[in-house]
Amino acid sequence: MSTEIPKTQKGVIFYENNGPLEYKDIPVPTPLPNELLIHVLYSGVCHTDLHAWHGDWPLPVKLPLVGGHEGAGVVVGMGSSVKGWKVGDYAGIKWLNGSCMSCEECELSNESNCPEADLSGYTHDGSFQQYATADAVQAAKIPAGADLKNIAPILCAGVTVYKAIKSANLKAGDWLAISGACGGLGSLAIQYGKAMGFRILGIDGGAEKEELFKKLGGEYFIDFTQCKDIIAEVKKATNGGAHGVINVSVSEAAIEASTNYVRSNGTVVLVGLPAGAVCKSNVFNQVVKSTKIVGSYVGNRADTREAIDFFVRGLVKSPIKVVGLSQLASVFDDMQAGKIVGRVVVDTSC
Numbered sequence: 422m423s424t425e426i427p428k429t430q431k432g433v434i435f436y437e438n439n440g441p442l443e444y445k446d447i448p449v450p451t452p453l454p455n456e457l458l459i460h461v462l463y464s465g466v467c468h469t470d471l472h473a474w475h476g477d478w479p480l481p482v483k484l485p486l487v488g489g490h491e492g493a494g495v496v497v498g499m500g501s502s503v504k505g506w507k508v509g510d511y512a513g514i515k516w517l518n519g520s521c522m523s524c525e526e527c528e529l530s531n532e533s534n535c536p537e538a539d540l541s542g543y544t545h546d547g548s549f550q551q552y553a554t555a556d557a558v559q560a561a562k563i564p565a566g567a568d569l570k571n572i573a574p575i576l577c578a579g580v581t582v583y584k585a586i587k588s589a590n591l592k593a594g595d596w597l598a599i600s601g602a603c604g605g606l607g608s609l610a611i612q613y614g615k616a617m618g619f620r621i622l623g624i625d626g627g628a629e630k631e632e633l634f635k636k637l638g639g640e641y642f643i644d645f646t647q648c649k650d651i652i653a654e655v656k657k658a659t660n661g662g663a664h665g666v667i668n669v670s671v672s673e674a675a676i677e678a679s680t681n682y683v684r685s686n687g688t689v690v691l692v693g694l695p696a697g698a699v700c701k702s703n704v705f706n707q708v709v710k711s712t713k714i715v716g717s718y719v720g721n722r723a724d725t726r727e728a729i730d731f732f733v734r735g736l737v738k739s740p741i742k743v744v745g746l747s748q749l750a751s752v753f754d755d756m757q758a759g760k761i762v763g764r765v766v767v768d769t770s771c
């Protein structure tokens with residue numbers, strides 16, 4: 422493998438929110454003393470990348486921006502203070518690219534909640550380019566020989582759903598409902614949930630998604646485009662309501678419904694981030710059922726290591742379609758239309 426680093430590279434960059442996604446030559450970044458320079462070979466495309474392009478969250482994005490935060494590649498260089506990495510190691514670019522490491526949240530390993538968090542593909546140019554920089558402490562360690570295109574989605578989607586499922590505090594045999602079950606996060610949540618010992622009910626739309634759900638080991642599927650009463654159907658299928666719900670759809674209405682089909686003493690986990698959404702929960706219902714509603718935001722370094730380990734042990738597979746990075750704009754169109762089944766991964770070489 423050559424470690425010669427070019428001066429320019431191909432990347433997708435936008436200069437304003439909703440502006441053209443330009444596939445072009447851009448400079449190769451120089452790593453800071455604490456950073457790795459990673460030759461990104463593949464990157465997953467997360468719905469968060471679409472939010473970043475739209476600029477629809479109350480958190481400003483860096484502009485111009487190179488998006489992407491599921492980058493898998495090889496270390497080709499590093500800053501002077503980096504420890505524990507060598508050229509040639511496999512490394513992953515995650516959403517959390519760095520944090521202050523001294524605030525209370527960082528001290529408690531809740532680094533994603535750090536007020537100074539630096540975010541790949543949002544406040545820091547991300548993985549939709551051939552060479553990207555990543556904080557050496559936060560970059561994910563990918564075992565040698567791992568399949569880089571398949572591991573890419575684990576770096577955000579996998580870690581996020583793994584942590585979210587843990588946040589539901591379920592027991593083996595409990596029902597886990599996944600709203601948005603066959604998108605990028607959901608298709609991994611089915612498998613982590615199953616591997617962790619839960620019964621999986623999925624909600625999403627269309628025959629192709631139902632087929633994927635069954636293929637990945639899901640037990641009961643509800644098509645939200647057909648079903649007249651999702652709340653009643655979940656309660657019936659689970660004999661009283663899901664013990665835990667992972668909301669990974671990008672729908673305020675779906676989130677509200679989940680507060681009604683969760684079982685008494687169960688937990689609704691909020692993960693998906695529809696723009697401007699409010700989680701409406703009827704107070705009487707929530708009190709008498711004593712349910713919990715919790716947010717879950719990616720995962721920490723231990724969650725990342727554990728989520729990767731599930732993948733490496735073959736318990737979780739990435740249902741991916743690979744296209745060239747130059748096709749990113751059309752991937753965003755398909756994602757906006759809810760047409761993506763599983764995850765799209767871009768190959769940065771074309």
Ligand code: 8ID
Nearest residue numbers: 468469601603604605606625670672675692693694718719
């Ligand atoms: O750390 C976090 N909390 C985190 C991490 C990563 C991503 C949060 N996210 C957020 C993203 O920003 C996005 O808002 O999670 C959401 C889902 O990301 P994704 O899985 O990457 O999106 P996708 O692949 O487009 O899948 C969404 C699925 O939801 C279904 C769609 O059909 C699609 O399969 N869906 C929708 I939109 N409305 C639905 C509804 N009403 C629905 N499924 C069921 N009911």
Ligand code: ZN
Nearest residue numbers: 467469577578
């Ligand atoms: Zn993501």
Ligand code: ZN
Nearest residue numbers: 521524527535
């Ligand atoms: Zn901090």
